[in-house]
Amino acid sequence: MPTPSHSLSAPGTPGRVCGTTGLGVCLDAQRFIKLNAVAGIVFLLLGGIAALLLALTRWQTVHLLPVDWFYRILTFHGINMLILWILFFEIAILYFACTTPLNARLFSRKIAWVSFGMMLTGAIMVDYIIIAGKADVMMTSYLPLLAHPLFYLGIILVAVGTLVGVFNFFATLYVAKRDKAFTGSVPIVTFGATAAAIIAVVTLLHGAVVMIPTFTYSMGWTPQPDPAWYRLIWWGLGHQSQQVNVCAMVSVWYLLSHIIVGARPINEAVCRTAFVLYILFINLASAHHLLVDPGVGATWKIWNTSYAMYLAVLASMVHGFTVPAGVEIAMREKGYTNGIFGWVTALPWKNPAFSGTALSVVIFGFLGGITGVTLGTQQINIIAHNTLRIPGHFHVTVVGGTTLAFMALAYYVIPLIFQRDFIFRGVARVQPWLFGLGIVLLSFGMSFAGSMGVSRRSWDIDAQGVYGPAAHLWLGVLGIGGVLAFVGLLVFALLCVGTLFFGPKIEKRAMADWGTPPALAGSQSGSLAHDHYATKGTIVLVLVFLACFAVYYFANWKALADVWPVR
Amino acid sequence: MSLTPLTKPWFHAPAGHEKIWLGCAVLWCFVMSLMMPYWHFRGKQNSTGEAYTVKPADFLARTEKFVAANQVGTYKNTQHNALMPELPIVEPPAGGDAYLIGRMWHWYPALRLRLGETYRLHLSALDLQHGFSLQPLNMNFQVLPGYDHVLTLTPTSKGEFTIVCNEFCGAGHHAMSGKIFVE
Numbered sequence: 001m002p003t004p005s006h007s008l009s010a011p012g013t014p015g016r017v018c019g020t021t022g023l024g025v026c027l028d029a030q031r032f033i034k035l036n037a038v039a040g041i042v043f044l045l046l047g048g049i050a051a052l053l054l055a056l057t058r059w060q061t062v063h064l065l066p067v068d069w070f071y072r073i074l075t076f077h078g079i080n081m082l083i084l085w086i087l088f089f090e091i092a093i094l095y096f097a098c099t100t101p102l103n104a105r106l107f108s109r110k111i112a113w114v115s116f117g118m119m120l121t122g123a124i125m126v127d128y129i130i131i132a133g134k135a136d137v138m139m140t141s142y143l144p145l146l147a148h149p150l151f152y153l154g155i156i157l158v159a160v161g162t163l164v165g166v167f168n169f170f171a172t173l174y175v176a177k178r179d180k181a182f183t184g185s186v187p188i189v190t191f192g193a194t195a196a197a198i199i200a201v202v203t204l205l206h207g208a209v210v211m212i213p214t215f216t217y218s219m220g221w222t223p224q225p226d227p228a229w230y231r232l233i234w235w236g237l238g239h240q241s242q243q244v245n246v247c248a249m250v251s252v253w254y255l256l257s258h259i260i261v262g263a264r265p266i267n268e269a270v271c272r273t274a275f276v277l278y279i280l281f282i283n284l285a286s287a288h289h290l291l292v293d294p295g296v297g298a299t300w301k302i303w304n305t306s307y308a309m310y311l312a313v314l315a316s317m318v319h320g321f322t323v324p325a326g327v328e329i330a331m332r333e334k335g336y337t338n339g340i341f342g343w344v345t346a347l348p349w350k351n352p353a354f355s356g357t358a359l360s361v362v363i364f365g366f367l368g369g370i371t372g373v374t375l376g377t378q379q380i381n382i383i384a385h386n387t388l389r390i391p392g393h394f395h396v397t398v399v400g401g402t403t404l405a406f407m408a409l410a411y412y413v414i415p416l417i418f419q420r421d422f423i424f425r426g427v428a429r430v431q432p433w434l435f436g437l438g439i440v441l442l443s444f445g446m447s448f449a450g451s452m453g454v455s456r457r458s459w460d461i462d463a464q465g466v467y468g469p470a471a472h473l474w475l476g477v478l479g480i481g482g483v484l485a486f487v488g489l490l491v492f493a494l495l496c497v498g499t500l501f502f503g504p505k506i507e508k509r510a511m512a513d514w515g516t517p518p519a520l521a522g523s524q525s526g527s528l529a530h531d532h533y534a535t536k537g538t539i540v541l542v543l544v545f546l547a548c549f550a551v552y553y554f555a556n557w558k559a560l561a562d563v564w565p566v567r
Numbered sequence: 568m569s570l571t572p573l574t575k576p577w578f579h580a581p582a583g584h585e586k587i588w589l590g591c592a593v594l595w596c597f598v599m600s601l602m603m604p605y606w607h608f609r610g611k612q613n614s615t616g617e618a619y620t621v622k623p624a625d626f627l628a629r630t631e632k633f634v635a636a637n638q639v640g641t642y643k644n645t646q647h648n649a650l651m652p653e654l655p656i657v658e659p660p661a662g663g664d665a666y667l668i669g670r671m672w673h674w675y676p677a678l679r680l681r682l683g684e685t686y687r688l689h690l691s692a693l694d695l696q697h698g699f700s701l702q703p704l705n706m707n708f709q710v711l712p713g714y715d716h717v718l719t720l721t722p723t724s725k726g727e728f729t730i731v732c733n734e735f736c737g738a739g740h741h742a743m744s745g746k747i748f749v750e
Binding site: 385 | 690
């Protein structure tokens with residue numbers, strides 16, 4: 001019996017050829033990309049509505065929600081944003097990354113249904129039990145806080161469903177390689193997605209290890225797990241899953257900068273090594289959340305927060321150079337050679353996918369990366385732990401970085417996979433700017449209020465009587481930023497859903513161009529392939545970045561030196 | 568190309584600007600990783616995580632004994648929504664042990680410390696996890712039930728300090744507070 005071919009070009013394979021890129025699209029993969037992306041955007045909208053309510057409550061002057069609903073909605077927001085929206089959208093990205101770039105078909109339709117069904121069932125269970133008021137435990141559900149068993153069961157279902165989807169991804173990679181659907185090593189987008197999938201497996205196993213005994217405890221079958229053990233393992237899920245987001249986001253940067261500007265990684269060996277560094281050196285990131293915990297010693301904390309000399313941070317600094325450098329080379333080769341930054345002004349800033357990607361790189365690097373490494377420094381954590389500085393950091397990584405990159409991707413996914421052009425294209429061009437601005441304001445508000453000691457996850461700061469007008473002012477900035485970001489999110493969701501119903505259909509023609517920089521007369525693609533000093537603008541930008549990093553980092557050591565001596 | 572398989576030869580040693588940036592990045596990561604051990608030996612603010620397992624009932628008993636032996640006054644909380652209107656003020660001996668309980672929703676007892684003296688402050692929770700957040704200094708430590716978390720602390724500024732709870736612990740969490748006076 002001949003081996004069944006999983007190549008997209010094999011006869012009888014459900015596929016089509018994309019009218020825009022000329023690449024093959026597996027129709028099975030397309031269906032599940034659609035399903036998972038739509039589910040993701042629905043949960044994004046739910047989480048966004050929750051975000052608006054929270055921002056309007058922490059904005060002390062407005063103080064909208066009553067106390068019980070504040071914590072309920074905060075739990076709901078965390079679960080819907082950090083788990084549901086991100087995981088559904090990542091499964092969509094994985095299904096894309098293992099089919100079209102490899103000219104392969106999806107391994108199994110049935111497995112994809114099982115994965116989607118489990119994730120959706122679990123998601124509905126969790127959301128229902130939170131809104132029903134039986135799981136006011138925050139996303140982290142730190143023991144001895146205890147939620148209704150359905151809360152844990154729902155999370156377990158979502159995690160296992162995601163694992164099943166990740167299995168489908170690996171199986172597709174395997175048969176594509178076996179059937180020689182492609183030759184050579186996988187493209188960098190697929191490589192990055194594979195790194196994300198590997199970290200996801202490790203992450204979700206941590207989730208199983210911590211959630212199953214907590215579930216059995218909530219049923220009364222087993223004794224209560226130790227709270228310190230719970231924190232250690234739970235953050236193996238909670239923090240590492242953010243590294244899945246980073247990998248997926250960086251893959252999206254490579255993908256979109258290639259599609260829009262024609263960028264290519266200047267050195268694939270280095271980029272790929274950076275992805276491997278993520279896999280190898282992120283697995284102890286749980287420590288970031290235990291830096292002022294009892295029971296784990298200084299040596300453990302110092303070693304595990306820098307994971308062998310910050311090699312995962314190094315990886316992000318590599319991508320932070322390679323992505324803009326690839327764009328700069330592509331622009332210079334197209335003939336935009338004016339000065340150091342002439343290529344920057346010629347970039348398609350009105351293309352929402354491009355502006356979304358560029359903002360994602362800048363917000364993630366300058367704000368998210370710098371604050372993350374600094375707050376995750378063992379001793380500096382003393383002046384940051386559980387203050388609003390922490391959400392001030394992760395809203396610029398996972399929202400300003402990952403979510404904005406995923407939104408940017410949607411501006412191509414919907415025309416290319418759903419085959420409909422966007423409605424209200426002028427509004428779409430503004431959306432990433434509005435969302436990005438809102439998130440940056442939100443993050444500044446949180447970070448500065450946090451520096452003044454305002455705690456995260458607190459309904460009312462006036463009860464303590466210790467926070468002055470400056471803290472209230474920054475909470476107002478948080479509120480305004482939250483409202484702006486919510487409007488940006490709502491516009492995005494409405495544009496996507498509206499396009500699915502009313503967007504002009506694309507059949508065998510190219511999608512409407514969002515704006516791509518044309519090659520100027522006399523330019524030649526590949527002309528700078530061997531010029532190692534062509535990225536003048538990028539090297540200036542990254543050195544400015546490093547200077548900002550160093551200033552912020554040492555300013556925090558100074559602030560730490562001013563508090564009481566403690567051991 | 569980002570969307571096409573990698574072609575051979577795939578390895579190119581970093582050169583030019585890329586090499587400069589990689590060098591800077593590696594050096595910076597090295598500096599950051601050395602800062603933490605440096606501060607551990609030379610800096611004055613460290614979280615060593617010194618802790619002992621303890622049953623909540625035992626920790627309560629130790630704290631009650633500490634309060635009975637060292638109480639110097641009573642603190643009346645005049646905040647309109649204070650959940651604990653009165654707390655004993657307790658002054659531990661200089662260089663000695665002090666006990667502080669976090670429970671829903673106050674820190675017990677209030678402490679009076681002397682400027683420049685060093686104390687071993689034992690922190691534990693009786694019910695849920697709590698967050699010890701000393702304001703307006705903004706020093707933060709995690710407090711878990713079942714663990715006696717010991718901070719060796721030296722007050723270097725005078726005044727009235729408020730302990731806020733910064734780990735979610737239910738409906739009264741936002742108003743959970745305690746006091747440290749430094750004289």
